[in-house]
Amino acid sequence: MLQAKVITNVRKMSDKASIVDIHGEVNAAAENSLMSAFNQASASHARAVVLNFRGLEYMNSSGIGLLVTLLIRANRQGQKVMATGLSDHYRQIFELTRLNEAIHIYDTEAQALAAANAM
Amino acid sequence: MTTLIRNFWQSLIGQSKPAPQATVMPVVQRPRLPPKPSHEIAPNDPLVAYFQNARGSVEVDRINLDSPAVRALKAAGVRMTVPLVSQGDLLGLLNLGPRLSEQDYSSDDRGLLNNLASQAAPALRVAQLVRQQQLELQARERLEQELRVARLIQQTLLPKELPSLPGWHVSAYYRPARAVGGDFYDFLYLPDGRLGLVVGDVTDKGVPAALVMATTRAILRSAAQRWDAPGRVLEQANDLLHPDIPPKMFVTCLYAILDPQNGRLRYANAGHDVPYCRSSSEVKELRATGMPLGLMPGMSYEEKEAILAPGESVLFYSDGLVEAHNPQRAMFSFPYLRTLVERHTGGATLIDFLLAELAEFTGANWEQEDDVTLVTLQRADTGQAATDSSQPGHAIRDKEWRTLAEFTLPSEAGNERLAMKEVTAAVQDLGLPPARLERLKTAVAEATMNAMEHGNQNRPELPVGIQLLASETVLAVRVTDQGGGQPIPDPHAPDLEAKLAGLQSPRGWGLFLIEKMVDEMHVIRDGGHHTLELIMYLGGDNNASAKL
Numbered sequence: 001m002l003q004a005k006v007i008t009n010v011r012k013m014s015d016k017a018s019i020v021d022i023h024g025e026v027n028a029a030a031e032n033s034l035m036s037a038f039n040q041a042s043a044s045h046a047r048a049v050v051l052n053f054r055g056l057e058y059m060n061s062s063g064i065g066l067l068v069t070l071l072i073r074a075n076r077q078g079q080k081v082m083a084t085g086l087s088d089h090y091r092q093i094f095e096l097t098r099l100n101e102a103i104h105i106y107d108t109e110a111q112a113l114a115a116a117n118a119m
Numbered sequence: 120m121t122t123l124i125r126n127f128w129q130s131l132i133g134q135s136k137p138a139p140q141a142t143v144m145p146v147v148q149r150p151r152l153p154p155k156p157s158h159e160i161a162p163n164d165p166l167v168a169y170f171q172n173a174r175g176s177v178e179v180d181r182i183n184l185d186s187p188a189v190r191a192l193k194a195a196g197v198r199m200t201v202p203l204v205s206q207g208d209l210l211g212l213l214n215l216g217p218r219l220s221e222q223d224y225s226s227d228d229r230g231l232l233n234n235l236a237s238q239a240a241p242a243l244r245v246a247q248l249v250r251q252q253q254l255e256l257q258a259r260e261r262l263e264q265e266l267r268v269a270r271l272i273q274q275t276l277l278p279k280e281l282p283s284l285p286g287w288h289v290s291a292y293y294r295p296a297r298a299v300g301g302d303f304y305d306f307l308y309l310p311d312g313r314l315g316l317v318v319g320d321v322t323d324k325g326v327p328a329a330l331v332m333a334t335t336r337a338i339l340r341s342a343a344q345r346w347d348a349p350g351r352v353l354e355q356a357n358d359l360l361h362p363d364i365p366p367k368m369f370v371t372c373l374y375a376i377l378d379p380q381n382g383r384l385r386y387a388n389a390g391h392d393v394p395y396c397r398s399s400s401e402v403k404e405l406r407a408t409g410m411p412l413g414l415m416p417g418m419s420y421e422e423k424e425a426i427l428a429p430g431e432s433v434l435f436y437s438d439g440l441v442e443a444h445n446p447q448r449a450m451f452s453f454p455y456l457r458t459l460v461e462r463h464t465g466g467a468t469l470i471d472f473l474l475a476e477l478a479e480f481t482g483a484n485w486e487q488e489d490d491v492t493l494v495t496l497q498r499a500d501t502g503q504a505a506t507d508s509s510q511p512g513h514a515i516r517d518k519e520w521r522t523l524a525e526f527t528l529p530s531e532a533g534n535e536r537l538a539m540k541e542v543t544a545a546v547q548d549l550g551l552p553p554a555r556l557e558r559l560k561t562a563v564a565e566a567t568m569n570a571m572e573h574g575n576q577n578r579p580e581l582p583v584g585i586q587l588l589a590s591e592t593v594l595a596v597r598v599t600d601q602g603g604g605q606p607i608p609d610p611h612a613p614d615l616e617a618k619l620a621g622l623q624s625p626r627g628w629g630l631f632l633i634e635k636m637v638d639e640m641h642v643i644r645d646g647g648h649h650t651l652e653l654i655m656y657l658g659g660d661n662n663a664s665a666k667l
Contacts, residue, residue, distance in 0.1 A: 028532065060564055061627075061629040068625035
């Protein structure tokens with residue numbers, strides 16, 4: 001069984017937005033960690049969840065599949081998902097897969113939060 | 120069951136020894152019951168019809184029939200016989216000798232006997248059915264085991280890798296039918312860089328065909344080393360094979376020798392399907408006459424020659440393709456194959472194109488009737504720019520290859536990270552820009568995951584092979600699985616909207632990503648393996664982001 005090598009941390013920034021810091025590997029094994037972090041971030045009815053990928057070491061196609069699953073859930077709950085801290089490589093993968101059309105990418109955490117608070 | 124009935128009856132009438140024994144006579148074709156000596160009643164014996172009308176116990180002396188079974192009963196000293204009938208079928212007879220008291224059987228006795236028979240018959244029937252099922256199961260298991268052996272022989276003897284010839288692209292596809300026919304192909308590496316190519320088909324199926332295939336392959340390999348002319352090789356193979364081959368079996372076989380320097384292809388044919396040679400303007404048949412191997416000794420084989428110009432290719436195949444049927448029982452046929460070869464204009468490889476057409480022709484529920492073997496030999500088009508990615512197997516056109524690394528990994532989730540590490544170390548002197556290295560790493564990780572999950576079905580004992588080759592201008596990474604699983608599909612752009620709407624699985628990004636990460640991606644099928652070949656151009660300002 002694949003060992004999860006991911007650590008997530010949830011920060012509530014305002015009534016409207018929470019940030020999920022993601023460290024390590026986003027692959028099939030990250031499902032539980034990522035989903036429970038997302039649920040925690042959504043618990044206070046946050047309108048926006050910002051995924052902070054600054055600590056991301058590796059993401060594979062299973063990880064992309066997880067993000068899609070997470071997006072489906074967010075859409076159902078009427079939430080926005082944003083991303084920040086992506087390396088050029090993974091930003092390019094977001095663009096190739098057109099994930100960037102559903103998960104808006106911001107250069108900095110501050111920009112993401114400003115966008116969330118303006119919602 | 121017999122013993123049970125006998126003992127039961129004996130206890131009823133107080134016999135301690137069966138003094139003529141009560142015996143059950145099964146009707147023929149029922150599974151025989153152990154181990155009591157018993158007579159069989161022929162299905163057409165008048166006694167069978169007799170008992171369909173007469174129910175209950177009967178004194179043998181009163182049966183007035185011209186019946187071998189009745190004669191046998193009388194000879195055995197049987198006095199009374201009770202038919203065991205279940206659902207209108209006579210299963211057997213419960214036979215009794217004279218009573219020890221020498222009195223006739225009373226009506227009470229007969230009532231008891233009839234009662235016993237009415238209960239014993241269905242029980243016996245059930246026992247027979249169970250036994251029959253067991254025998255059928257054993258037979259099926261034996262058959263499965265035999266098929267496994269046949270498949271193993273064949274897969275062991277098919278080439279493990281494809282020839283890498285500068286300026287040429289060789290591909291092969293082989294898929295055994297469930298019953299495993301006798302298809303085979305082989306590549307022989309001859310002096311002066313020439314390539315020998317064999318495609319053949321043994322009549323018959325299963326282990327016998329596999330063994331003849333193994334023998335033929337060995338004979339051809341040795342004859343090809345000894346003789347230079349394809350006709351002479353087949354002649355020798357025929358003479359050696361003929362005395363040993365089982366009756367009614369023979370081998371159709373085509374043997375060709377390619378000189379990759381000048382494109383000269385010399386060939387001879389022992390009754391095998393005629394290859395098609397495709398040029399830009401037409402499709403030619405490469406005909407040469409000759410009898411199949413093993414039919415009769417002293418045959419000679421016509422030898423012909425063709426020159427393959429740049430851009431031309433040859434398709435070798437077996438009749439599993441042309442004799443495939445669609446649900447309306449129409450055959451794929453030679454003319455249709457020829458039309459398809461004419462119609463093929465690049466894009467997917469010819470093999471992929473033909474397989475897609477075959478799948479469409481046969482429909483989804485096709486039970487493959489015979490082995491399907493396809494081998495193509497293609498001469499690279501010299502007029503083509505080296506960066507044209509529509510041309511598969513770009514890598515092998517380069518001349519000077521060195522192996523940077525070669526390793527295998529068990530198919531365990533997470534091992535794609537090891538592949539990334541190894542590949543990063545192996546390419547560190549090539550000077551890939553960091554962004555391109557990241558792309559290569561992602562492509563290698565995805566290809567490895569694909570091989571572990573789909574090719575090897577996550578079975579750790581099945582390795583994923585990774586080979587890195589580099590020339591002056593190109594880096595090739597080949598990721599090979601053991602191919603038990605599904606074939607590698609064509610990559611297509613996943614539909615994010617459909618996924619978000621829950622209409623598609625959120626997964627399925629792997630191949631799409633790989634294709635976008637590298638400059639070229641090739642799928643190579645070879646016997647029991649699939650290989651993904653990832654190509655990165657080296658030097659210059661190549662940048663795969665042009666693919667965005």
